[in-house]
Structures are given as C-alpha cells and as structure tokens.
Amino acid sequence: MIIDCHNHLGVDLFFYLNGYHPYAQDLPAMVTEGRHCGVDRWVVFPMVANLTFDVAAMRRKKLAPGGCEAVPYGFENERMLREIYELYPDLGRLTLPFVILDPAREPAAQLRKLRELYREFPFYGLKIQATMIESDVRALLGAGRGFLELAAELDLPFLIHSSVAPEDKWSQASDILDVAAATPHVRFCLAHSCRFDRACLDRVADLPNTWFDCSAHRIHCEGVTRGLGYVAPAERRLAADYRDPTAVLRTMADTYPTKLIWGSDTPFQSYVAKIDGTFVSLRSTYAAETACLHALPEKTRQAIAHDNLLALLRLKDERLLTRT
Secondary structure, eight states: OOEEEEEEEEEOHHHHHTTOBOOEEOHHHHHHHHHHTTOOEEEEEEOSOOTTBOHHHHHTTOOOBOOSOSSTTHHHHHHHHHIIIIIOHHHHTTEEEOEEOOSSSSHHHHHHHHHHHHHHSOOOOEEEOHHHHTOOGGGGGTTTHHHHHHHHHHTOOEEEOOBOOTTOOSOBHHHHHHHHHHOTTSOEEESGGGGGBHHHHHHHHHOTTEEEEOTTHHHHHHHHHTTOTTSOOGGGBOOSOTTOHHHHHHHHHHHSTTTEEOOOOBTTTOEEEEETTEEEEEOOOHHHHHHHHHTSOHHHHHIIIIIHHHHHHOOSOGGGGGOO
16 A cells, blocks of 8 residues: 655645645545556645735735634645535545644634544644744744643654755755654654755654655656755765665665655655746656656555554554555
C-alpha cells in the first residue's frame, strides 16, 4: 500500500486572488488522479490562507485581520471534514484527515473549535504552515502551548512546513526541531526534506520523536539545479545528484531509512506565479512525483510510503487503512 502523506484540499483565496497557481483541489479530483498514479491512501488537510484574513487586503498581497471568520481555520477545517465524512464518504474513507492551525493567533478559540470538531469527526494529526500566514512556529512553546498539550492528550502528530531561507522568520527547520526537542512526548514531521539541509536532517535522525517528508520533491531538486534560495546552500546541503530527483530520493531513503516519509504536496507539487514583476515557474505533476517513488526498490517504497508514516501516526486502529 502506498500512502501519500501530504495533500491539500479546498481553496486558497490568497493564491487565487493574486493570480498564483495552484489555488484549489477537491477530494474527488485528488483521489481520481492519485489512483491513476498508484496511490492508495492520502493524508489531507486544508489550504493555507483562511477567512480570518481580509479579502480586500489579500487582493493587495497583504495578510490583515478583518475577514468574515473570527477563528483561524475554524471554517476551513470543518468544511474539509464535512467534504470527507458527509459529501463523499466513499472517497473520504481513503483519507486520513489532519486539521490545520495557526500557532500564534487566537489559540484558545482555535482549541475550543478543534475539540468541538474532534467530538464529531475523527482526525489524525495537526498541520502548520506558518510561513505563508506569517505566524511564528516558536509560539508553540509560548502562547500556542495548548496545541502541544492537545497533541499529547489525543496522541496526534504534527506535520509542519519547514524552511531554511534566512528571510523566513516564521518556520525555520531549526526552530521546529527546537520545539520537538523541548517536547519529547509529541511527534513531529518536518515537511519538504528540511530543504535538503544536512544538519537539520541529521538532527531529525537523532531525535526519536521527529521525521521528515519529501513533499514537492521535484521542484526542490529543481531549486538546487537553478541555484534558487529556498533550498539549503551547497555548503549545508545533503550530497546528492540533484539533476536526478529519483537518485536524490534514493539517497535520502538510504541515509535516513526510518525517518523519510513520502508525500507529493498535491496540488503544490507545482508553483507558478508572477511576483514583483518576476515570473516564477516551478512545475511538476502527480505522475512525475510518484514516478520517483515507483523507481525505488519495493522494500524502500514500503518503508517510506507506508511503514515510516505509520510510525509517525501511531494509529489506534490500523484497520482504517483497509476500508473500501
């Protein structure tokens, strides 16, 4: 069985209003395309921009309070869960939903809503993308500590967007690892291969409560070959042939055999936008992402697309994965 650990559902108004792509994905589209690519199950969570941000400001590429919702991700989490459990329960049975949260804004209100949702709809983890919403992930050790307590209480892991770009003040991989080290009773997965930063990947290997995923793998490899700034610089980068994404995936799987978890980041395996007058085109496909996985030996595929994810999730009932 192949499980994709990193997929977004819903609509991202910030991307849509500013002409960026992608900006949406629904459950039927994800399952239909994923099945064609040999994927059996999906971890899913909402898009990143939420309706607490003012829509007019989003059109100006600004994130400002004043939206039509008061609780960050309150609407988005419920909307996704109802799509999974009520609108398409036959397809929803193929997913493991995570809820998304803002680590710093309105934590008490978010926690109340998450507990309310958990009583009605099962979910299996907590997702954070702090960079885009400009919310410091280190708040988990301060104002947002209640989210760590919720994760411990419900035995849920975190999946957190990670960055190594110096200008990213909100979601540095090293900061996430500091949170994990300070919270050994909670499990964490750092997304995007820690941007290939060898020191961070080695620290993931050393910490018993951390894993990393390889979501949006091909465009991160492309970032290396094009010398772009969102991946680790050469002196800190895991040594691999980044001209060949399959070889990079194999290197990571061989180097970190119990820590790497495979995920695609659909629909964000691509990123296409015009930003400050510069056209950015980083394009991949679900088929291309899965081709890297299918090219690996069966034992390796089993480890990174199944076994390591189950170690992170620690499901109380693994029969969830045999539902049809």
